[in-house]
Amino acid sequence: MFKSRGGQAGPTRALLAVSFVVALILGSVPSISLAAQDAGEPQSGGRLIFALNGELTCFDPQISAGDSTNLVARSVLDSLIGQKADGTLVPWLAKSWEANEDVTQFTFELETGITFSDGTPFNADAVKFNLDRIANPETGSQYAISLLGPYESTTVVDEDTVQVNFSEGFSPFLQALSQPNLGMLSPTATAEGQPCGPVVGTGPYVFSEVNPSESVVLARNENYNSINPLAAHEGPGYVDEIEFRYIPDDAVRVGSLSSEQVNVAQVIPPKDVQGLTDAGFTLLSADRPGAPYQIFVNTESEQWSDVRVRQAFQKSLDITGIVETLYLGLYDRAWSPLSQPTVGFDASLIDSWPQDVDAANALLDEAGWEWNGDFREKDGQRLVARWQFISTGRDQRELIAQLVKEQASEVGIDVQIISVGIAEYLQAIQNGDYDLGEFSFVRSEPDILRNLFSSSNIPSPERIAQNYSHVNDPQVDAWLETAIGTLDQDVRNEAYAQVQQWAITNAVVVPVYVQTELTVVAPGTNGLTYDVQAFPLFYDVWLEQ
């Protein structure tokens, strides 16, 4: 999974190799690759300019679900728990934790002597303030609230001990705590601030300048006294300031980087990578955990309720070829509703469903679909797949759709691409007005499968949810329940493996590609790394002066 190009240092490579082996033993594959150029001792000072592809409309990750919001907030907020690149959970603001037998109660021992950048002490009261705030519907949390699941309450045991209570077992809570969305905000500053305004945390940087719709600047927190388990050093950060500049246009982002008007740019199109690395820039590539980009087949739609039709569609496609053609070997193809770097990914699915046009034709023959002209028909009805497709231009997905349409037509399936905006798309999904839908989501926790396949998450006009396949299967629900009610990683992995295999065997999804973050770094910028969800970490970054 290592795809770093440019000056890799010997010792770092050894370190990577070690962590890779450790990760393999632990049963997950790290998605990370470090840009540790051999440039000597870190130096303090300077302004790092990072080109973001998206704009920040909300600075509070407890409210917003935006990728950019999380990316920026990560340098400002610390979490109770950290998640290493290999998926293991390590102490951060919480020194230690334990859970009761049925995973409904978690008790955390907190680090002492840590203060928020506004001077407010970090303690048990602050933890309770944050979790209660997220769980309160008045806050308007768009995503964080769902990470709390069946949250009931937080009890302050003493100054440095909190107990978090759930109405049902909820093991994904620990990983959830490591996300910026459940990062710790200063109770004082949050109570005084505007909703969605710049947040105050215990992290190594603080918000210093907001230029709406243009940029946001973080300044070093000189009084930083927290510890960061994901970092290589202690004490204050190296660079004085980090400027996040919003540059939505790909070509302009690439040009700004190549002319070194910015130090780092994210979401670099695969076609531009070669040119930049040839010019001495360093590529940082990381595969995102969670739900890879995948096509969902609506099992409640009339023609597609037949498993043979779904399997035929799945087998008609040469996903490997599509992904290699479009992404020049920089993205991996997906094999499961979980992407490869996700904890709990079932590696037995790799290579388990190659393209097989003969088998696809046989399945459709057996199901009674007969050729009539260019497509197949049954009872005078053509075999049609209405694909609700979001036209964002992102990752050249339009071309995926075209190639899928072409390949499916070879076995007689008429894929009709309905290209719409996001608002219209979501409405069609809620109305159930589709045969194929699409979705991807980043989270380093297999519980994301519950969002995709639990019968309680079927979208309807009254319910916003992501079980786009309309899977309603007691066995699947049971596996998901088992996994959520235990911290035993073997039991969880086994249950999640069952769900993944079920999803592929029943062809309710066709996973396409693993979302990959391609970030390119200009010469002279060192120490940039990714966290487990492929968001860059800035605390160790330093600039050659």
Add this chain to the structure above:
Amino acid sequence: MLAFLIRRLLAGIFVLIGATALSFFIIRVIPGDAVTTLLGGTPTTPEVEAKLREQFHLDQPIFVQYGLYMQDLIQGDLGTSMRSHEPVSTTIKDRLPSTMKLTGLAVALALAGGTTLGIFGSLLPRGPLERLLSLFQFGMVSMPSFWLGLILLTIFSFHYGWFPATGDRGWKSLVLPACTLAIPSGAVIAQLLRDGMNQVLKEQYITTARAKGLRELTVRQRHALRNALIPVITVAGVTVGSLLTGSVVIETVFARPGIGKLAVDSIVNKDLPVVQGIVLLAATVYLVTNLIADILYAAIDPRIR
């Protein structure tokens, strides 16, 4: 003249009410629900959904929503953005100066460059040079602005590094986007003016003026230009309005904070209060610029007074 202005203003108020009502209903009728769009991409809970619907009155019948909206609007309250939780008036106020600077400079450049080129073109004798100029102007009119922007960026920012590629800090960051915006409009004005001049110069009163022995320059400036300018002013008026909203592409390419980009982002994301605020603003701008154009006609052409 005063009666003319009052008539225009009264009509303007009705246009404003009509524009806000139309945008209010259209954005609610077209497919896609605001709360679903905000929450649909991530796992969420039904409680949050219900809370948001209540907060933005989306649980009410559409006419009740309109009543509540107008009630707030009359008190000067444009509402709160669904995405940023910021008052819409603040959002617009933050973005407006950037767009105004850009549009202001672009209009000035387009008018200055367009008139100069137009007059120059009308002076040229028929021949290859005149045809070349015409072809050049035609090319500039038809060039998509994002493409033009990228070309200017590649040459003057990425290659020579004379100007910053993006953002809104200082006059330097204004040059490339303003030129990108001004070039097509300037070319339209140049073509219009040249055609207008050529037309007017065939008129009999020009012959009369020449026959009176007036100098060619006086004939052109006093008699021909004035008449040829009338369609130019009409177009310039419309251009100001369209530059304001048409700055979308420029603002995206040059990553500038501005109203155009805000409008598109808000429409795509169904941020209803912001969309309504921008429609109100755009309608006001169109009205004011048209009013100014009307006054200018009257000043230039006594027949209209």
